[in-house]
Amino acid sequence: MERTTWDLWVGAFVVAGVAALAILAFKVGNLSTYNASESYTLKANFTNIGGLKTTASVRSAGVLIGRVIEIKLNPQRYEAEVTLSIDKRYQFPKDSLISILTSGLLGEQYLGLKPGADDDMLKNGDAIKQSRSALVLEDLIGQVVASKAEGAK
Amino acid sequence: MALVNSVRKIGHRVIEAIWRIGYATHFFVLILLNSGSSFRRFRLTVKELFFTGVMSLIIILVAGLFVGVVLGLQGYEILKRYGSESALGTLVALSLLRELGPVLAALLFAGRAGSAMTAEIGLMKASEQLAAMDMMAVSPIARVVAPRFWAGVISMPILATIFSVMGVFGGYLVGVVYIGVDEGSFWSQMQGSVEFQHDVMNGVFKSFIFGIAVTVISLFEGFDAPPTAEGVSRATTRTVVQSSLIILLLDVVLTALMFRGN
DSSP states (O other): OOOOHHHHHHHHHHHHHHHHHHHIIIIISSTTTOOTTSEEEEEEEESOOTTOOTTOEEEETTEEEEEEEEEEEETTTTEEEEEEEEETTOOOBTTOEEEEEESTTTSOEEEEEEOOOOSSBOOTTOEESEEEOOOOHHHHHHHHHHHHHHHHO | OHHHHHHHHHHHHHHHHHHHHHHHHHHHHHHHHTTHHHHHTHHHHHHHHHHHTGGGHHHHHHHHHHHHHHHHHHHHHHHHHTTOGGGHHHHHHHHIIIIIHHHHHHHHHIIIIIHHHHHHHHHHHHTTHHHHHHHTTOOHIIIIIHHHHHHHHHHHHHHHHHHHHHHHHHHHIIIIIIIOOOHHHHHHHHHHHOOIIIIIIHHHHHHHHHHHHHHHHHHHHHHHSOSSHHHHHHHHHHHHHHHHHHHHHHHHHHHHHHOOOO
């Protein structure tokens, strides 16, 4: 079995393919900023999640710390139950506040986690007690219209 | 009488089409059953990888760059209206990774490598080389067809990933270097919205499926071609037309399965 120039070219071709995949993973994709393997899950309840979707980002002080992995309706309390996966490097106090925020005026919605002051930290599977629901634009407009109508009387 | 004849013709066409589908499936199974030798004697596959994969690189590189440049220009024009030029990276990367990379690379691959495969095998059949192999108890499917199949299936995802990378680079050239979108937000918005599993791997999976479809169609058309000059030329045309249609059809199905808008 002797080596041919075909082998060289095909080898270079395969290496180029693997390099392209690595570029897509680390330069184009998010594999470098967020590692799903070392994470823990938290739960949070909201009365209204607005347009939040699974894979939406979870940020604290603007830094990406995790993602939304599941959204479902709690049939007993009629509240949205959101499951988050948070990077293990970041621990948060028990009384942290989670709120649904919007990036820009029309941007996508994400979760903001504001740390509290408790000494105990949230553990895997815990629920975040304090939550603030999404601002629904229609509700806001409705309130403004209603208050204008009050004023006109 | 004319009516009966036309009905008869339609029926004949339908039966013929079903027959060919069945024969093609049979052919595909035969390839899979006979692919042992293309891995035991990997040299055969390497040679085909050179002709299908490496020789398609130039067209893939250039086309990917051009598509990325056009995406950058058009995307900027549209995003500028909403004042969100910084999302250009997201637009370029997602449209390339999810759709344009796999689909356009497969279309180019069908034109560049698929047609060559059909013509080659059709001519081998026309000059009775395949029959001669059969006489020597060498299975033409194991010796000629299966290595080409695996070469196509292996090179298609590689070509599609390279296409996407070149496209992103083209979008970067236009967006950041030429127009002057902020480089930091170009990359960070891209990284913020591209999921490795959801976007990159789904694109690779798509191109893998396209690779199977294109190579099976090309090899089958060559294998099934009437052994005449006209037959081979028709088979080559059919390869390009059918592969292109099948690629787009499969893309609809796969996109519907992968991105259901949730």
